[in-house]
Amino acid sequence: MTTPSLTEGALAVGNRIGRYFGVVSMLPALFLVLWSAALIASGAWHGRPRLDSLGAAFGQPTVAKVAWILLLSLATGLFLHPLQFAMTQVLEGYWGPSRIGRILTGMRIDRYREKQRELEHRRVTIADQLRELVDARLELAWGREEFESWDDATYEQNRRRLLASERGDDLTAWLIADETLGQAAERYPDPTRLMPTRLGNALRREEDRAGRQYGIDAVITAPHFALLADDKHIAYLRDSRQQLDTSVRLSVVSAIATVETVACLVTDGWWLFLGLATYALTYLAYRASVAAADEYTTALRTLIDLNRFKFYEGLHLRKPPNSREERRNNAKLMALLRGEAEDIRYDHPAAGPPPPPAAPANPPGNL
Structure with missing residues (x-):
């Protein structure tokens, strides 16, 4: 803190x-x-x-x-x-180092740590359920052997195609829930850096x-x-x-x-x-x-x-x-x-070319 x-x-x-x-x-x-x-x-x-x-x-x-x-x-x-x-x-x-400040800070951080874990659990649960639904429909449409032969790029392409088609209309709510929970979970810093x-x-x-x-x-x-x-x-x-x-x-x-x-x-x-x-x-x-x-x-x-x-x-x-x-x-x-001793090489700009000599006030031939 x-x-x-x-x-x-x-x-x-x-x-x-x-x-x-x-x-x-x-x-x-x-x-x-x-x-x-x-x-x-x-x-x-x-x-x-x-x-x-x-x-x-x-x-x-x-x-x-x-x-x-x-x-x-x-x-x-x-x-x-x-x-x-x-x-x-x-x-x-930032509520200070007093006993009351430490107690209140600890209570609030514990609450946010619990909320962060809950959001992450819900997000993973929704993502897993959505994947199961999508996989079941892809397997039904293409067959088990064809489905299991796909690499990651092919799977992602067919997944996007399914979700964009009419067969994916009823999965919109799942997609929104997955995105919303992901955004909510990302609003928190690392659990060791939480604030109250x-x-x-x-x-x-x-x-x-x-x-x-x-x-x-x-x-x-x-x-x-x-x-x-x-x-x-x-x-x-x-x-x-x-x-x-x-x-x-x-x-x-x-x-x-x-x-x-x-x-x-x-x-x-x-x-x-x-x-x-x-x-x-x-x-x-x-x-x-x-x-x-x-x-x-x-x-x-x-x-x-x-x-x-x-x-x-x-x-x-x-x-x-x-x-x-x-x-x-x-x-x-x-x-x-931060004030620590480190060796760093500096890059000073190179000196430019010397300036041209100044023209004389009365050039030869100009009387």
Whole structure:
């Protein structure tokens, strides 16, 4: 649980405060301020909410009221902005080394390990049953001797032909179930790398996969790529990261609003159900953060694909002639970037030809 998150360094060097702050900080802060102001204006802190008090407070907006709301939203946004990384870490499942944190982490990871095994078992069961059905129909159509003589390529060709024909129409549900369970199982990282939350598992999965085919560690090299990549690639990555940060911030402020609502309305009967609205927003924003994490990590994976040769050039390394040599070189390079002592040959660009001599100011014959 001590491995640094992919979100820790990927865009730390590239974020700008302007548009990023306006979207990620101000909008969630404005929601929190307006919700808190509505609770206060309705008298929920002192007793049952009164809609007439709420209407009197917000029915006639004035310049002063709008200015105060914007000022409080700005102050709240400025306070929450430095906590963005910490909020993301909490939602990922980095809950600290305390006894309570370890217990909660262990319980949630055990739950996800059990769920992962269950999904894998169901996927294998569905795949086996589908294969039995397909084999039975192929054997019936071609005969046992012909069926058993096929090699893998012939079997796969006839299998595709069967599933695409009318005889395979009733197997569509099995195909969809097999594909759906396969996709669900792939959403988890290796069982030894599981995190206690959905968001943590979504990011951890790509921490382990992004750049792996090249021998590149995405966690270590993300800041390097953020400095070297093309501007349009960085803009795409920044936009994806902004969606993730906005979803995380909305989830957190909605959770704060839920606590406020429950604290104000716990003794007010049916009014307490207002807490379900903010809780639903918390849940939706959290699920949106998981979807945004998928898009963000896809953008990072694409960034590595398109800019890894610039990465090698920036470190004065020779471009590998093939993927095998690339993985061999990157094994040493990743160790070097982790601070280990490794011997790597650098490839400095050759000096260009000397510049031509400058023409004399008064060439001979030109008087």
